[in-house]
Amino acid sequence: MQTENNATFARIDEAAALAHEAQAFYGAASRAVRSALLRGLADALERDAAQLVAIADEETSLGAARLNGELARTAFQLRGFAERVEAGIANRHVDDAAVPGAPPAGRPHLTRVQLPLGPVAMFSASNFPFAFSVLGGDTASALAAGCTVIVKPHPGHPELSRRVHALAERVLREQGLPEGVIAFVDQASREAAVYLVGHADVAAVAFTGSYQGGVALWRAANARRRPIPFYGELGSINPLVVLPHALADGVDTPAATLAASITMGCGQFCTSPGVIVVRDDADGERFAHALAQALSAQKPHAMLTAAMRHGFESAAAHIASQAGVSVRLAAPAHDEEAAAPAPRLFETDAQTFIANAALHEEMFGPAALIVKVRDEAQTLDVLGAVEGSLTVTLWGAQADTPANRALATAAQRIAGRVLFGGVPTGVAVCDAQQHGGPWPASTQPHTTSVGYAAIERFLRPVALQDAPQWAIAATSGTATA
Structure with a gap:
């Protein structure tokens, strides 16, 4: 077991290094680059839909009708995040002009900007093999924010996860992007999952799964020398x-x-x-x-x-x-x-x-x-x-x-x-959606894992004071990259 874990740890080290290396480029990439990637991933999913759905049905027994609908939802939300990227949701600026005089009436020129956190470890869910998996909402929102992703697939649908990641690798190559933008760690033990959460190159974690597994990883994220955000959905009685x-x-x-x-x-x-x-x-x-x-x-x-x-x-x-x-x-x-x-x-x-x-x-x-x-x-x-x-x-x-x-x-x-009507099963992907709640439903109740506000999880605000125009422009996402 120890030998097996050591081999997995080495694969995690490799994936994390790729994601870390790619982050410098992708974090500074323009809105056009990010949105093109998201749209390209959606197109690729739809092109390979028949083959992917067949694999998913064999591994999950969810049925072709359900799985075709879920794949369509996944492509829809990838394109939806692309639209928000193009609209500048990840590059919002709040600008307060300078006011002469001493504080509190006076102030310097301040511009509040948003920066990507960095590589996100994304733990796929069991029950949504497309929408909460390799190219699901967590991956899409992290990519929209300018974060690279390290995908940890779910063991409930391993072959599907490999095929979808291979599809993503193809899109990255076609668009001339580093392979570490969407890195991949194949099947891993619980010890390896904890190792991934504790890796120095990981800046945040997105998790959907059981309460027991989520709490173990949440503790690992907070036990690091430098704790990182853990966005976990842990379970709910609704x-x-x-x-x-x-x-x-x-x-x-x-x-x-x-x-x-x-x-x-x-x-x-x-x-x-x-x-x-x-x-x-x-x-x-x-x-x-x-x-x-x-x-x-x-x-x-x-x-x-x-x-x-x-x-x-x-x-x-x-x-x-x-x-x-x-x-x-x-x-x-x-x-x-x-x-x-x-x-x-x-x-x-x-x-x-x-x-x-x-x-x-x-x-x-x-x-x-x-x-x-x-x-x-x-x-x-x-x-x-x-x-x-x-x-x-x-x-x-x-x-x-x-x-x-x-x-x-x-x-x-x-x-x-x-x-106030209907049933809770079925979660719309839109700007107003909130998919999260107080503990134990989720670890960060002020965030959502469904809908376009999910991008906010992976952005960090920074205030630039009396900054030259070039420094402000560099965070606008409009530069060619």
Whole structure:
């Protein structure tokens, strides 16, 4: 094992050196150079789409329809970042002209500029083999910021990762860019992952994955002699609150909508609704029954890896074993022998949920926990027990009432995105998006890993005082390079 790690460490050293060497050129490259790279990568993905989707489906079982859509999203966001680069989002200047006199009324000439952090270690996700992988949003936003990238692929889709990186290498060669702009570290152990995070040439880390793995790497990033930013998405239970008004027209349609969201991608979405808060009354009971029925009719596909399937079975069994939890929808006999897991649905009351931290843990798979509440006050208490979440969904809170305002305030306190309709699965790529939240949803709740604001993670502000024009112009991204 030590020999294997030493060989991997050497590959990391080589990739990091390439990224470090390329950073000097790429960090100073013009907007035209960066946007051309992003567009070229999008074009290349689409040219090789049929072959890449076939490989991805073989490795992940996500299906051609889902994977074609995800590849299209990946190309879309690459081009979207190219457009923002061209518009100067990475080269914004804030200029305060000099004012004669002594401070505080007087001041020197100050120009606030943004500079790329440097090489970013990007840890690919398991559940989005295109959109959160080699050329996914983290890579795209880092490249848009002027940062080189060191890709650490996910072991759930190794061949796809190699093919996509080979595609990226081809684009770099065609555009005359250094190969270290998108460096690559093939399959690596946990020790090697920690080594990568601690490497002196790495300036920031982008991570999407499990809480345990993310926390280990976050600690490594902060244990360095010179700590670096760690942008980690670690997991989320995404509460969905069903208010009485949401059931005024019946329970079947909302139950079917929610069941489809819970099982989308076999529940392997970071925004999958895992906690369903509903009133402990007749309508709430009818909804819970309808949800169990709708879930039982769902036919999820196989999970991404055997390890994830095992993790899901363990998590579901752990929830089921907790005192005060009942099983609304159990797995059929011998379900663990089936290729795909059956959906699960559990139920508890508000007091039990609030008191038992084990019930606040994510079940990464097609399962959810219903929490029955008496009234608005208990709903607020349940949300207050959730430490942090990527999303909170509020069904039936359209009216402007004191109760709904209080509920919206509570949701905004714990989540990065609050929905007043629809389901949380499916995250739009746009300027207003926020995909992050308080710990443990993410390590940096003021940042997003989806949408064009993601570029801000990899930029560092610098104030230039009484600077000559050439120094200011050098940060504008308009020079030919």
